[in-house]
Amino acid sequence: MSSIEQTLSIIKPDAVERSLVDNIKDIFTKNNLKIKESKKIHISKDEASEFYKVHQSKPFYNDLCAYLSSGPIVVMILEGESAVITNRKLMGATNPKDAEENTIRKLYGISIDKNSVHGSDSIENAKKEIEFFFKN
């Protein structure tokens, strides 16, 4: 059975700063994920804190929110067959050191914080995250 899904992807400040946006978008489109929406924005620390509030009890929460709001990011709605898991496979493990060859984080990630991309981890969270950035 076909399951066309949508998921949210963020290209983080480290990758935008290094002009990797087109390289990363190419990886999505070559792997059957359509970019339905894309916008470059610079969010405030309060907005980042709201977006990542699921991590609010974690020791890295403050740094994570400061980092996501430290420079421009590109937020996208990706659509395709099993888009949530497809995107997560393309991204690779959270820590670039643990990521498989040819994944985005292995190719471009610098550290667990500067890991170049974020992707929704479930269909339910994808809906919430898409709503967060594309509510209008």
Ligand code: CMP
């Ligand atoms: P992301 O997929 O955007 O979700 C939360 C982010 O927290 C994660 O990528 C990492 O960049 C960051 N992070 C920092 N430290 C950790 C950690 N110890 N475990 C998981 N994520 C971490």
